[in-house]
Amino acid sequence: MATIQVKIIIGVATKTFKFAAEQSVADALKDIRQANLDKLGADADGGADHGLFQAAGKGKKARWLKNNRPLKFYNITSGVRLQSA
Numbered sequence: 001m002a003t004i005q006v007k008i009i010i011g012v013a014t015k016t017f018k019f020a021a022e023q024s025v026a027d028a029l030k031d032i033r034q035a036n037l038d039k040l041g042a043d044a045d046g047g048a049d050h051g052l053f054q055a056a057g058k059g060k061k062a063r064w065l066k067n068n069r070p071l072k073f074y075n076i077t078s079g080v081r082l083q084s085a
Contacts, residue, residue, distance in 0.1 A: 004076060008032055008052075009083045019071055025052055026067035032084055053083040 004021055007014050019028050029052065054074065056062040065074055
């Protein structure tokens with residue numbers, strides 16, 4: 001199982017998370033939400049309507065990542081920046 005480090009932009013902060021390439025986007029979002037709840041308590045933003053957004057770059061269009069897809073489906077590699085919105 002390959003581990004990837006993804007930089008997640010949350011508001012004005014950027015945090016690094018480690019995920020398995022086979023992990024679903026939905027599971028990655030759960031990990032991100034849990035990390036924010038642990039640090040921010042009840043003031044943490046996010047909910048069921050939040051997702052991961054990949055900005056356009058290198059010939060690729062910007063897109064929302066589908067929750068049922070694994071991260072490897074989107075060719076996400078270590079160091080990629082995604083936005084939690």
